[in-house]
Amino acid sequence: MDFAFDARTEELRAKLLAFMDEYVHPAEPVAEEQRAALASPWDTPAVVEELKAEARRQGLWNLFLPDAEYGAGLTNLQYAPLAEITGRSPHLAPTATNCAAPDTGNMEVLAQFGNEQQRKQWLEPLLAGEIRSAFAMTEPEVASSDATNITTHIERDGDEYVITGRKWYISGAMNPDCRIFIVMGKTDPDGPDIRRQQSMVLVPRDTPGVTVRRAMQVFGYEDHSHGGHAEVVFDHARVPVSNLVGEEGGGFAIAQARLGPGRIHHCMRLIGMAERAIELMCRRAVSRNAFGKALAQQGVVQNWIADARVTVEQLRLLVLKTAWLMDTVGNKGAHTEIQAIKIATPRAVVGILDRAIQLHGAGGVSQDFPLAELYASARTLMLADGPDEVHQRSLARRELKKYL
Structure with missing residues (x-):
């Protein structure tokens, strides 16, 4: 294993370090001041959008995606030292470079498993940083450390899926720019293979029956810069069958x-x-x-x-x-x-x-x-x-x- 960074990694490291020193770290107190003046603490401070525009201009955008069609085309080894740099300001730098969770994982899911229509409708605006997203898996009523325990139901009714369940600590869901949930639930709760009972569906935030009930705190912090962690209720929310990600049982x-x-x-x-x-x-x-x-x-x-x-x-x-x-x-x-x-x-x-x-x-x-x-x-x-x-x-x- 060669411990030296290759030329492209070194170039990006230099640019990213300069970006952090010149733009991100000075923006940290500015973001806090602007947030205090916002109508809602979940709104995005103007300085964050300025950082995003500058990161795009400098080519420091979507660095996490190894697929060159959608992202920077970096390997994990190339991306590792770059992610470390953004970790010095974890509540600002990843968002500024469009490398923040849970959007990163959701973009990877859509790029790998989404169909053409799903990628056009949701992946493209996520890649552009125009919207945010959330991944809804963890539930308060079961030990979610075992993902086979989830109880959210995804039942087929003709050309629609009906989603019923309660999730919590759904990262990013408080952000008003969060427009889409990837929801994991059971389409075949009595199936013989407990790892084939689950499926994933795309549920737009404005779907009737979807309620973002409250923000969940972590040691008293609500993590405004990240978009919060929310309790979300799905009460017979209906989406088209075409919103299935991948195949039934593949969740x-x-x-x-x-x-x-x-x-x-x-x-x-x-x-x-x-x-x-x-x-x-x-x-x-x-x-x-x-x-x-x-x-x-x-x-x-x-x-x-x-x-x-x-x-x-x-x-x-x-x-x-x-x-x-x-x-x-x-x-x-x-x-x-x-x-x-x-x-x-x-x-x-x-x-x-x-x-x-x-x-x-x-x-x-x-x-x-x-x-x-x-x-x-x-x-x-x-x-x-x-x-x-x-x-x-x-x-x-x-x-x-x-x-x-």
Whole structure:
């Protein structure tokens, strides 16, 4: 494995780093000020649209999509260091470059499984950044760590599907620009194969029977910049049968195909979050004195910073190896590594952020620094896309199988 970035990656890294320094980081306080003046906290601040226009102008757009017909045509290995850079401002940079979840996964689903009409109606405006989307799978009434548990019904009635169910923590659904849901439910709840009972359908937000009931908080944050996490109710919502994504019974397989790239994208950005935490730790340590000397001279602080650097370097190598395997042997061939980074990265980054918060004292848990919000995001990723324990269970079974 060659550890050097190729010429195209280096070129994009340089452009993206300059874009972050010149546009994104200065826009962070501006976005907060503008949001406070908006009629609805879920509306998009004007500066975000300005960032999107500048990113498109510079060619820093849809970097996540490996399909050159729709995106930048980058490999996972090429995209990894770019996603890490955007992770330094996770609530602004991914949106600015049209690389924010859940739109990324939804665009991948539509590009891979959508038919021509679905791609024209929904994928094209998503690629252009004109609309947002949501992926509705998680439910409050069941243990959604096991996706076969979902209870939402998708029943066929002539030329229509009737969707009934309750979902929550549906990312992006509070954003008024969210126009389409990809909904996972059961079309064959009594089928003999529990992984063939589910299907996915496209449900426009304005469909009668669809109610975005409330915003769900994460440690008190509503994640306005991301578009929120909502509870959504589908009460006999009807859509044409042509809104089926792929085939009936294919929902579970599509979900797995969607979540593979999503998991590594999150891990890439988490490394960027950790890098920002280390930077903030170092700046704080050299600027504050306690007990007669700079915090940077305190042994415990030095240990925190050293351990954080070692951890980030380890995680980055594992993520890059995973990206390389996905490119060379496919997602199935990289299954163990995808699960390994999904387990290791959020857990380790939460630890780094926790130390950074501790070093900042009361400021660390305040709104004056980004650490508390970064912590909430990183901690959530120990649950999102499958909780750690599910991945540990699967990975352990794969290891033990060699000896049985």
